[in-house]
Amino acid sequence: MSKRVALAxxxxxxxxxxxGKSESTSGGESGDVSKPAGGVISGKVTYADGKPIDAPGADxxxxxxxxxxxxxxxxxxxxxxxxxxxxxxxxxxxxRFNNMNTVKVTFDSQNVLMPLEPVGTSWNKDQxxxxxxVQDFVWKITGRTPNGNGSQDNxxxxxxxxxxxxxxxxxxxxxxxxxxxxxxxxLTFTLKPTGPRIDGKPAEPVTVxxxxxxxxxxxxxxxxxxxADYDLTGSIIFPDGTTRPMVFEVKYAQFQPxxxxxxxxxxxxxxxxxxxxFAYDN
Numbered sequence: 077m078s079k080r081v082a083l084a085x086x087x088x089x090x091x092x093x094x095x096g097k098s099e100s101t102s103g104g105e106s107g108d109v110s111k112p113a114g115g116v117i118s119g120k121v122t123y124a125d126g127k128p129i130d131a132p133g134a135d136x137x138x139x140x141x142x143x144x145x146x147x148x149x150x151x152x153x154x155x156x157x158x159x160x161x162x163x164x165x166x167x168x169x170x171x172r173f174n175n176m177n178t179v180k181v182t183f184d185s186q187n188v189l190m191p192l193e194p195v196g197t198s199w200n201k202d203q204x205x206x207x208x209x210v211q212d213f214v215w216k217i218t219g220r221t222p223n224g225n226g227s228q229d230n231x232x233x234x235x236x237x238x239x240x241x242x243x244x245x246x247x248x249x250x251x252x253x254x255x256x257x258x259x260x261x262x263l264t265f266t267l268k269p270t271g272p273r274i275d276g277k278p279a280e281p282v283t284v285x286x287x288x289x290x291x292x293x294x295x296x297x298x299x300x301x302x303x304a305d306y307d308l309t310g311s312i313i314f315p316d317g318t319t320r321p322m323v324f325e326v327k328y329a330q331f332q333p334x335x336x337x338x339x340x341x342x343x344x345x346x347x348x349x350x351x352x353x354f355a356y357d358n
Contacts, residue, residue, distance in 0.1 A: 109161045112208025117171060118163040119211040121156050121179075121192060123275070128160035129215055131275045135180040136192070138162065138213065142171030142202070166205045173199040178345060179215050183274045184305065188341040190215060190274070191235075193222060217275055218300050228295035231349045236300035237339050238349040239308070241265065241286070241293055247355055248329035254355045261288040262313035263322075265298055267306040267337070279304035303347060308335040312356055320356040331355065 109118035121136050122128055129136065141151040145168045154164035178189040192213040194200075203209045216235045220226050224233030231238035241263070246253050263286045269279030284298045310322035324335035335354075339347040 139174035144169035234300040
């Protein structure tokens, strides 16, 4: 009888251990956040190249909300690890992600929120957590936003920062009007970085060409630039081939050949465009 009792006890312990392992797997304890796990919301947050976000002081905020099977409103803000992964156990119910998921960074001693782009099309749709929910996000420094039309005249259509150059019709320093630019005048703007990008990576020089036509610059913005501090210079190429360097009104009645460019945080995320006024010597 004692041998039978001992054997029965061993079988019972094995069964209990097996059940515990099954519950752990369904609860999403596996390290692979790319595979759905029952009762778990998981994913990763990276740069566009798939690498974890390592910008100095980066603080990632993800928001998910829903309704439990018991009819209660539920919300979660899962912590994101250094490798970009996150995992959140959730009570049974239906969930979707907020439309404002961000990474907060410090740039030029200013705190600024940058939007994260959700991967795929399920992020704003109700999903049952029973079978697990996987959602990745990407921080893009440049590129077209999902809801934008790709207009180079609209800064909100792009993740990169924008500069709005305007031809000055009056020289405050000379107290006289400037000569109008003829149609089809070519404008070349050169941006030399004076510091790293917003993600902490080295910035590179950028050259943008525009045309002056119908009393305006076409397109009107130097758009989708990697966010960094720049020194802006430029040249004006007239239809007859004559080239003149630009001068910028860096302060009232003070025109100089170099315009320092610094960006200010927007009202919610990103940065406002920087307005610059330029002319050339008559």
